[in-house]
Amino acid sequence: MSPAAAIVAKGIFKQFDGNAVLKGVNFELAQGEIHALVGQNGAGKSTLMKVLNGTHQPDQGSLSIFGQPASFSSTGAARARGIAMVYQELSLVPTMSVADNIFMNNWIVVGGLLDAEAMRAATLRLLEKVGVANEISPDQLVESLSMGQRQLVEIAKALSSEARIIILDEPTASLSDQEIERLFVAIRRLQSEGVSLIYITHYLRDIFKICDRVSVLREGRCVQQWAVSETSVPQLVAAMLGEAVARQTNWQRATTETPPAATPLLEVENLVTSHLDEVSFKVYPGQVVGLAGLLGSGRTEILNAIFGLDPLQSGQIRINGRAVRIQSPAQAIAHGINLVPEDRRSQGLILDFSVLDNLWLCSLRQLTNPVFIDQNRAAEVAHALVKRLQVKTAGIEQAVRYLSGGNQQKVVIGKCLHTQAKILLLDDPTFGIDLAAKHEIMHIVNEYVQQGNAVVFVSSEYSEIASFCDTTYIVKKGRIAAQLAATTEERLLAAVQ
Template structure:
């Protein structure tokens, strides 16, 4: 099937004058070259993919376009006029809007307040017209399919996927000529992604130009008209989607053919020995008394698929005792255990890579070494005092094992790219030497090279005998990595597949039919 046919009728005419033009954009931060010559153009109504490894310059380029960073040299034109925004507000006034990968929502404010934070509707006395605000916010959410969210809820009540869609709703409240979407599907499942794509297609038909930044090449090929590849801060190539292939783009991004690592599957390392069992295990969000039951074996990679709200993340958090279960039994090596806190889970040999590394996986303001050893301080301490030499040595060893790109153990975690931050989170648990590792969206927001390296690491861990429980919204990822895949819907397991039976169609059928059975539709 030609994935470009979906937008062929609305594709921009190549002869149309560009709406946005960038020529030889350069930027240095001290001795670091962030942009070394970026050139690209975007036509009205074009969806233009922007891809590249973490550190390629995508984030800096976005900051230039939205007025956060001023380039050292180069020319930008918007609708034929010089464009040099002094601030994000200035950029928005010119019709350039960004939905950032990192959320800019205020968790303690309501959904409606976040949507209208920059232009709250007020009466003549300056009092916020809340009824009007809530009504308009309701319409904005309905327009993107978020009918199950109360606009009066505080944002902190929402999951990551719903927060991302609220960001999109807020951006759409402002009339835009250019909309920049930075990894917009990183937290979304297939259903949410389809919803976003429909919105993008509508904007395309209305003549809005969209810069679509993504690590997911299948999405780029499905959605975009053209794609530009950045590497080491400069434009490597710009091509029409119909005139290139995924392999060509991967080689342009990383200079080597990593595609085989992304799709290579290996013989199962799973063994018959059961290391973790759940029997009628029910967490606080589950409405079902019978809960969840399954076994996890030594050396096995067991995947969990499901739609947003299916209970996958909540299940992992309950296993790790980050949230107390309501009922059921957890067995370790066949023996019942009672975990009252994450500390108990860690002592029982369980590690947990959460879906939100910045909030729960790392302390960004602390050194990389401190982040790596925070779960295993006893191993790098003497007589109760931290041995910094031992801490640095362990960090450097794990850095080599995980191919971590960093300036040294003493650098703050905030200085790292998304892929390298995720490697630090993984290093933290490897330092602890767990026997069971829970992974929630392990490659969310990382580039194609880092993703391949994380896949290889997960396989090596399984070969060493670790049992891994993996939640991912990317079905190809689960099908590449896992020995078995369980499908969750409405906090229950509604299907289970072994590798020989894997197919996206089967997984989605379980997920959607399970949801229909639970809702009665």
């Protein structure tokens, strides 16, 4: 028999306030393997990982680590047994050096004072293990590193506690393709040194590049386990969705023919900002224009320029053929443009505000009845929006902090629709939300466009752009590199590289 498995979890149950999140999960991680864990949002992935790393204690079930039974009272206890987790939101302090960050929790101390030299040397060894010793210095401040480099430092940090099992939570979510390749190289190096890894991801294609086995979680149970060589993306999707297989990632929106004589609702001409170079495109009423590009290509910056967040150095924005000057979001909103920003939690919402207060945030002045807010009308409008967008909430007085990602995003969209915007800029509106909510959101956007409005759509999922947009511009290094009419996911993937 091969050596004892790195982790064996049997019949793990975990509930929060009477809500069962894990309903008897069985999971096994073999020594030295890279094991992918997939599932929709809410399937229980993060809860399972938090049980494995000691953040949560299971209500029932048993754990054994390298053949020894284990029960962790804290993350410290799990770390002592060699389990480390690299979180999606990185836990590094940007203003401190790489070495300081790596030894944040276990400083090397001699006679009560920090031994900087020893930590430097140890950091260098760890960076070597990850394969980046020649490009990242232990003395460098973390804020000077790219997202990909930070991810690798985070892994080095996990190694500093002698981790033999590393859990990676969505490690590629904010990395460019080149950075992802580098990460994979580092992961393989660790594997060759006998480290076992759990790899959580939404990007199913990555699994086939790097993982040995894959487990699918659905509704708190582990429903399938395959060797990667024996499965395929459609099979994984089917297992993740269960009954909901019918909902594939094809939105089948009827594309709109551009009436030749019509005035574009939005036209940008030769936009130049500190990030953009001569960007031009047109959006006609009833049209969805896609901007496809890698992270950092300038796709977000185009939206920011239109929304008045980045000052224009030259170029023009025309609405309905009329040139407008937009220098702040307030002016953009006044001109009928609104933005659903990239990061709903930090840019789109005020988390401690209620659904109601968030919904009217953009249109406070419209609801002000000479002096006072018209509370009844505001509530009426909010109820109507919540119903129209099917926001799942305990009520409009609920703080948005407690809504799920998809419902939070619906509130952001509702907030923008409420301003009577004619032009909606969507920056990756379906990022990190589950399939059902994605469909609902795309449905809302489609309805909005059919009323003769215009949408500029940025997405990190090319299948979405391919099947949803009437025309797509490829963005590279702050320029428009190409325009594609009808397209497919594969062609887009090739075009943006």
